[in-house]
Structures are given as C-alpha cells and as structure tokens.
Amino acid sequence: MAQLLNPTVKHLPNGLTIIAESIPIEAVNLNIWLNIGSALESDEINGMAHFLEHMIFKGTEKIPKGEFERLVEGKGAITNAATSQEYTHYYITTAPADFADLAPWQLELVFNPLFPDAEFQKERLVVLEEIRRSQDNPARRLSSKVMETSFERLPYRRPVLGSLEVIESLSSQQMREFHQSWYQPSSVTAVVVGNLPQEQLIESVEKNVVNWTGSVLSPKQELEPELPFSEIVRSDSIDKALVQSRLVMMWRVPGLNDLKTGDILDVLAAILGQGKTSRLYRRLREQERLVSQIGANNLTQMVQGSFYVSAQLEAENLNKVESAIIEEIQKIQEDGVSESELERIRTQVTNRYIFNSEKPGDRANLYGYYYCQMGDLTHALNYPDIIRTISREDIQKVARDYLNTSAYGIVSIRDN
Secondary structure, X not given: OHHHOOOEEEEOOOXXXXXXXXXXXXXXXXXXXXOOOHHHOOHHHOOHHHHHHHHHHXXXXXXXXXXXHHHHHHHOOEEEEEEOOOOEEEEEEEOHHHHHHHHHXXXXXXXXXXXXXXXXXXXXXXXXXHHHHHHHOHHHHHHHHHHHHHOOOOHHHOOOOOXXXXXXXXXXXXXXXXXXXXXXXXXXXXXXEEOOOHHHHHHHHHHHHOOOOOOOOOOOOOOOOOOOOOOOEEEEEEOOXXXXXXXXXXXXXXXXXXXXXXXXXXXXXXXXXXXOOOHHHHHHHHHOOOOOEEEEEEEOOOOEEEEEEEEEEOHXXXXXXXXXXXXXXXXXXXXXXXXXXXXXXXXXXXXXXXXXOOOHHHHHHHHHHHHHHHOOOHHHHHHHHHHHOOOXXXXXXXXXXXXXXXXXXXXXXXXX
C-alpha cells in the first residue's frame, strides 16, 4: 500500500521541513503546517492562535492588504486556513502554471505579517462575532460541553476560538510577540503536491524560505495526561433550540504518543458505531428504533485522546440508550469481535485511504498532519498495512483496558 504514496522529505539548515510529491493531477497544493494551536496558549491569551490566523491575511510590507486575495481570485486559485488544538495550517491550490507566481505570496503572508492596529481592531470584531455565533449554535454548545467534561485540566477543554472576555483584552503587540515566539522555521512543515516536477516543487518553496532564520523557539509547556474517570461523571442540561435530545458518552484514552493503541481504538470505534452495519446502528437505529442517529469516534490529541459514542434521540430514551451502549461494549469485552467485522473495517480503511489520497490537497493534508505532529511519515504511508496487523484479541484487550463500563463521562442535553 505504501507504494501508492512516494513523497520526498527535505530538511533545510534553518529547521524548516519541505515535503514534496509529484502526481499527475492538474493542480498544485501548498500546505503550510505549524505545530502551534490553542493547546499551547495560556488561559490569558486563549484564542490567540485562531485570531492570528485571521490576521495573517492582512498583508505584509511587500503585499498590501487585499492584494493576495485579488491575485488568487484572478487566477481561479483557492486559499484558506484552519486552527486546531495542536496545529495551524494555511493552504493554497493553484493551476500548475500559476504555482510559481502564487507560492511566494502565500509564504510571505505566513512568515512576515504586519499587525496594523486599525486592522487588528476590525478583525477583533469579526472574531468576537464568530464566537457569538458558535455560542448560539446548538452543535457547538454540545461540543464545548463534551470537551469540558472529557478533560478537567488539560487545555483541550478550552475552545479554540477563545472567550469573548479574552479576545476583547488582547493587544496587537501580544500578537506580534506570539507570532515571533511560535512561527519559527523549526515549527514549520511545508507540503507541496501536484503536477510539476518534484525538484521544481521543492525549489518553489525552498528559495522563499531558505534565508528565514527566525529565533529560538519558545519552550512548550509539558502536559501530562489525566487519569481515567474513576466514576460516572454526568452533565445534564436543557437546550430548547434542539429538535431532539443529545447523548454523548466518553472515555479518556491514549493520544498520539501511543499510536498502536490509538489505531486499535479507531477500529473499535468503527465496529461499534460507524456505518449502517456497525453494532450500535443495527441495534439502536434499525432494530429497537431508539435513536435517529448514532456514532462512535476516537478523537486523538497529542497528549490524550477521547473515545466517545454520540446519539440523537428522544428524551424518554436517554436511559435506555445509555444502558444499551454499555451492554454492547461489555459484549466486546467478554466475547470479542468477529473476524468478519474486523475484515470489513480493514477493507473500509484500505478503500478510504485510496479514495482520500487522490487529490493534491488530500495528500498534502495527510503528510502535513503526521509530520507536523509526529515528525515522521511512517504511519501516514502505512496506515492500511498497520490496521491489518490488528487482531481480534487486540480489540478485546483495549476495550477492557480503556472503556470502563462503570466509570465514564456522559453529557445529556434534553430538548425539553
């Protein structure tokens, strides 16, 4: 399976990493990944990484505000950015013929932004409105409550956007200092994939960043995983904006520092609650008609992850569904899973891996995420083969070790 993907990794003397791959699709994607997100922020500046993402596009000494967007639109290219708990990335997709012209502009914006006070104040209003909209969104409110329940002290419990109070208090000078502290070459993985010779892809990035020296990267706060739940921790509330009630059950599990366990938990989540042939869907949606939607996922962060099962249902079914979810987990703990279930997941993983590796942006995201977070591409290149090494015994053991049916977090939000 690894032969499908064949990227080249180049390390520059300044610490920046370039990953490049030539593929025969008429587009080129440049994805600039930084292992910087809201998890490294102090409480006093929570939301700064996301706010900074907005300000990156306000111009540099070489690029007037709005000129980059004008040029991108004129070429029919696409650009955007995203901030998460542990990374930020900026990307642009262009026609191959336009890449050499647009790539330097994207790099210049990320590495040499200006933070004019007037633009800072204007964009602050945009970010504040984004926070208000998220607070008015039932799904976002649920997500926030789940993260707050999942983690008592780790910064994953805080919103990536920050709070109204913190964003209102930030200054443009604080943002300059944040950018100077964290946007350093050693934090950057620049991934470029598309229909140009590999040497040309690398050169288009390297010549624009090779002289960027930066300074010493600020030390990151060392975070320790939290202990598993020792009892059932409940959070119950009412949200009249919901059409149906929501139920989310969660367990603290290993993060990216234990990839083997994370892979097994990925498979367990798929068997339990991903797709119409999963155990929870067949029982609770098709057979017993207790839910309108149900799913399971393994959310992986660097220090610690969260395994969760979520359902949409009528309020009178909350207790029944909670009990049924526990019963299905106990069945796996006691009896394991079938070989046919495991083979179904292996096939799904292989096919999705192929389908999700077809476009330049798909591959750039795959390479950027893993190298940014792990400093290595082995797992990204071999994921289907890794999943094929997982046994039924592995799944049963992980279910027993991490999904304690007597101790977990649970968020229920009733619609009335």
